Amino acid sequence: MLKKLLRGLLTLIGLVLGYILGEGLLETRYFNIMITKSGVIQTVLFLILCTLLLGLIFFLISPWIVKGITKAMEYFENNIQKVPISEIVFGTAGAMVGLFISAMFVSLFPRMSILWTFIEVIICLIIAAFGADIAIKKREEIVLFFSNAKKVSINKEKKNKAVLKSGAKVLDTSVIIDGRIFDICQTGFVEGTLIIPNFVLQELRHIADSSDGLKRNRGRRGLDILNKIQKELNVDVQIYEKDFPDIEEVDSKLLKLAQIMNGKVVTNDYNLNKVAEFQGVPVLNINELANAVKPVVLPGEEMIITIMKDGKESGQGIAYLDDGTMIVVEGGRKHIGETLNVAVTSVLQTAAGRMIFAKQKENLSKA
Known part of the structure; x- marks a missing residue:
């Protein structure tokens, strides 16, 4: 079937070449004279x-041409079977890259003649073979280069997944x-990756460059804390470079980032804590943690305190524990500056902190 197809194709090529040859001969000087003397039918x-x-x-x-083609095909087939498939694939790819580079190179020069076109073909073939x-x-x-690149990509993807899985902590x-x-x-109670958004860093820089001395000190303190976390x-710790241009407020950006990373926002901002609860974003509030680790005080417990100042209500005195917990002592105003032995009457826990109400032990026993 292949031989018949090749023979028919060669015959068709001969017919086309014959027609082209006849037209070429008719354009010569001798045949032009013949055409003028003879009619269209003869032409x-x-x-x-x-x-x-x-x-x-x-x-x-x-038949001879077909025989030569089939022999060449058989020779090529026998030899190509001995070549590993990897060499064929890489050789083909390298030749295609070489052809592309050579085509870009020769296109820079204008085509001046048929000889230059032949030279271009030779250049392309040489670069393709190279x-x-x-x-x-x-x-x-x-193969090693691409496999290493793939491993790096996979490791990076695994690292990002590990960050998401371990629960990223987005710092406010x-x-x-x-x-x-x-x-x-430093205590080791925080697990996972600390995420420092770039827009938070920009806000810290802006605060650190403020003309207000208090704000400037607070901003510089924040930058110092970040440096200590990274170094000590x-x-x-990862810096999140992307931003949310469509969101203006930093707090809203933090909540959006926490939702994307399936993480938690670490803050001590009361308002941000409430908004996060409303949007269903987990929050780790430092103030709540500080209140949670304070010693538990039960009604009836006794303690020795020093009255520091007067309270809001009539006759109240205010004292403080070492951790900053405020104690409201009934009838303590007249004992400002004195050390008293008091007993706890009640404990009020609020979002802002914890308040302890107490009475002097003598007054409590009388009541």
Whole structure:
């Protein structure tokens, strides 16, 4: 079937070449004189004769040509089977890259003649062969390069997934300036990755460059805390470079980032805590943590305190524990500056902190 197809194709090529040859001969000087003397019919007959003659010649010699083509194909097939598939693939890819580079190179020069076109073809073939040879010789290094790149990509993806799985902690500006996050991380109670958004860093820089001395000190303190966390603690810290241009407020950006990363916002901002609860974003509030780790005080317990100042209500005195917990002592106003033995009557827990109400032990016993 292949031989018949090739023979028919060669015959068709002969017919086309015969017609082209006949037209070429008719344009010569001798045949122009012949055409003027003879009519159109003779010209058409001449073209048909040339077409059929060259087609017949190709038809007669086609068996030898077909035989040569089939032998060449068999030789190529036998030799190609000995070549590893990797060499074929890399050689083809290298040749295609070489052809592309050579085509870009020769296109820079104008085509001046047929000879220059022939030179361009030679250049393209040489560069293609050069590219195929390099690709075959360097195929192991190429495979190693792409495999390493793939491993890096996979490891990066795994790292990002690990961050999401471990529960990323997105730090708020207020909690960075507060500074207690450093001590909490130092104790090892915080797990996962600390995420520092770039827009939070920009807000810290803006505060640190403020003309107000208090704000400037707070901003610089926040930047110092971040540097201490990165340098002194064995905690994974990542800077989140992306921003949310469609969101203006930093707090809203923090909540959006926590939702995307499936993480938690670390803050001591009361308002942000409430908004996060409303939006269903988990929050780690430093103030709540500080209240939670304070010693438990039960009604009836006794303690020795010093009255520091008067309270809001009539006759009340205010004292403080070492952790800053405020104690309201009934009838303590007249004992400001004195150390008293009091007993706890009740404990009020609020979002802002904890308040302890107490009475002097003597007054309590009388009641």
